[in-house]
Amino acid sequence: MALGGVLLAAVASIPRIGLLLYGVVPGLVLLWQGGRLLEKLWWQPRRLERALRAQGLRGTPYRFLMGDLREFGRLSKEAWARPPLPPGCHDIVPRVTPFLSKNVREHGKTCFSWFGPIPNVTIADPSLVKDVLSNKFGHFGKPQFPALTKLVSDGLTTHEGEKWVRHRRILNPAFHLEKLKLMLPAFAACCQELVSRWVQSLGPDGSCELDVWPELQALTGDVISRTAFGSSYLEGRRIFELQSEQAERFVGAIQKIAIPGYMWLPTRNNRRMRQINREVNSILRGLIWRRIQAMREGESTRNDLLGLLLESNARHANDINDHSNSSLLGMTIEDVIEECKLFYFAGMETTSVLMTWTMVLLSMHREWQDRAREEVVGLFGKDRPEYEGLSRLKTVNMILYEILRLYPPAIVFSRKTYKEMKIGDATYPAGAIIEIPVLFIHHDPDAWGDDAHEFRPERFAEGVSNASKDPAGAFLPFGWGPRVCIGQNFALLEAKMALCMILQRFEFELAPTYTHAPHTVMTLHPMHGAQIKLKVI
Template sequence: MEMKFITESLNLYLVAAIILYFWVCRIVNCVWLKPRRLEKWLKSEGFKGNPYRLWYGDLKDVAKMTMDVQAKAINLEDDIDSYVFPFHHHIVQKYGKRCYMWNGAKPRIFVMDPVWIREVLQKHEIFVRLYTNPLNKLLITGLFLHEGESWARKRRILNSAFTITKLKDMISVMHISCVELVEKWQSMFSDKGSVEVDVWPYFSDMSADVISRTAFGSNYERGQKIFLLQKEQGRLVTNLSRSIYIPGLRFLPTKTNKRMKEISKEIEAIMIGIITRKEEAMKRARDLDDKSSIDLLGILLEINYEEQKNGNGKEVGMTIEEVIEECKLFYLAGQETTSTLLVWTMVLLSIHQNWQVQAREEVLEVLGKRKPDFDGLLQLKKVHMILCEVLRLYSSAPLIVRVTAKEIKLGDVTLPKGLELALPLLFAHHDKEIWGEDANEFKPERFAQGVTKAAKDGQLGAFFPFGLGPRICIGQNFAMVEAKMALALILQRFSFELSPSYEHAPVQVITLQPKYGAKIILSKI
């Protein structure tokens, strides 16, 4: 009996030793052998970068350099590339465009050639999105996370919700939120001829209000609650993402982890309540043959209903959970993109008064003092040029990351499966080889003949503020129309200039945002 016990114990120890051995081998391979093999391959292909350092790679340098550089503001004429991404800029300056950095134990090559960039974004089924940190899924949800057939099915449904006809229907709702913004500013004047305003929080609130109204209609007040919760979630996730990601850490019952779970549950509960009420209202409307609902949720649920009704047993439409995820994504992407576009537009037009005058003259010529409508907004050619140039200089999403789903040839290089690629939009948008020696200057006239002819020598793939290819941002038209609406109303009522107390510090917090706000002096006209 005792011998049997000893034998069983030895067997258990042996199994445990084998498992431990394989785990050790796996860890050694991941953090040392594989990185060294990839480093050798990168050098053989002409890529240059820092030598690999165990586990952390370049991440400690990234954190330190970012903290040191962004500790203070910069001059308005300074290059923002080296401020927003100081380490990335340092690597490119040190090693040239064919370079890489170490994202922990994984190399990440830089893709800076417009031809390569276009190919990466076009072949979305091969160059897929990177999801190494599950924390990001607390913010980035919905269509953004899907690939293959699942993505194609959802994209088809969502395309139907963002047609020009649907967008026209949302114009009057956008107008309400934009008018409330300018009325708030007008109320600050009293007897004063001018007033200093930090416009950043106002644009943030206004774009959130637009999303709430266009997404949820009569339920927009509940929608605003979702925005506040997501804003809090964003702060928590951003703070955690600045440290090295350790698998399993998010499951520990820390105060932050508990709060993030509470926020997710609260958002879901609010969304389910909104959707339930909306479905009940839509059922009553269908019984009365009333198709007047114009909010995004109503459009999405109606399209989804028709898809499921005509599906003939096939997997079509979306579940309630999927609808919730799409609404959360619409909130995050829509609110962030428009608010940052507007704040940098105000800053640049404050500096370049000649373009502010031209934009105002165009608005008054086309619209006068009347309420902007869809057709009128489309006629604002100079305003459109200005917004494109702002998106070029201050890209809302300054960096895109992809990973190869399989071995693929890109240009003259055959990339292995699982290789990370960084597409620094900001660098490409400021590249003098692409845009000319005046690449860092604000010159909206670049876009006078359209986006395709804006870059030097008409280089395609050089301008991609909303991405390119099949996965181009589905809400780009929505964001541009909203920005034109808000800017037109502001230009009709105010002239503006930078406050002497303005501090220039563009930093990436999901999107490219002003670290110290945007203090502008407004004057009535």
């Protein structure tokens, strides 16, 4: 009887125990998750900060959750609101990267700041930069923000390890010099259309004023459409519009990506970025499948980047449709779409930025414009430039290199440590972002001399390796080491062709409406356009 009473009491208590467990267990789970979050967002950054300072490094104090992102945004807005720089002033670092400029000024060329709870180490010493970009130990990778980068382009520039090796191997044949030579007629045809359009814009006095920034974007968009996809600019125009909008939205999102789960919030910007990505993917998927179908029906491979990519990919995969088995052999259709997005964005953006600043600076420094024109006319007269002549250009080369030094399209490169790594005299923890401030290094008097902010193309007269005090890592417009930009020869060849054909027909100067205000939207843009006065020769 007593035993029965105990059992009855025990049974009766089960619901109460269940209710107790029902309330306690979720509370313990939430407490555990909260502890993990607090560790990641507060205690770990504080420990890392103490460890960095113990090695003699200086930097900003850690601020909970956002780190220095708010200060970065505040200083950028202040810089953009300032009056434009005087024409001919190339000391642009404080305006373009005000946070970096302030941090280096206060804490030295190797210093740290905070990308949310992640230490962001700036390394501006070219000899140390070489060690990072060479990745000789295999322990430096690209910072990964997959929820964001996937919306712009998850192509070669974001891949790591075996996937990067495989994609680079497949893409390499499309960028061989012999293949690029075959694209010269397309370069020339696009440039001729630009020149003809400008001629039609001339007034009775043989001159006109144009904002060449959108004009040159249209030119490089036309070039990449024809050379990458065998199509026209009009067919690819929608992609360019969408990718340009996506780039601007990317810049706004990157300052908030440190907030856990931010990209999954249904904000208006996040929803729009996903909508753009779906539309771009749909357009490219249709374009790629049409090309694959044509290849299956026996159409010969065109000498454009997409055709060369698919041909190279087919050699690495047994069947271009067998995506489930091709992960180790080649690219899937999704991979090809992402590489095409990169073709469109990088192919258009890099060269249009380079050509825009080239026209602006040659308008500011007319003596170099005259020297370049003399060289071009001496080699080609009024004839269309051909490869052999382009390869003999010296003055034009010097000018393009100096503009890439003063106004590099990409102003910073970032890497991330896979494990604890020693760089120079300091040891950095796994997961730290290593920031290579390209624009700062290109303007550093310690590397380039007291005239570092001056436009002096003659510094490249004896080649890149003899232009600076540190030939290894002081000139980085296309990166350095194994991950150097695969499209650099494409971009330079296109820029030479365009500049030569413009110089053959026009002389140009800054329009009175031009304001010199460089700023960054992923790459280095003229904030208010590039108004140039053209005069036919």
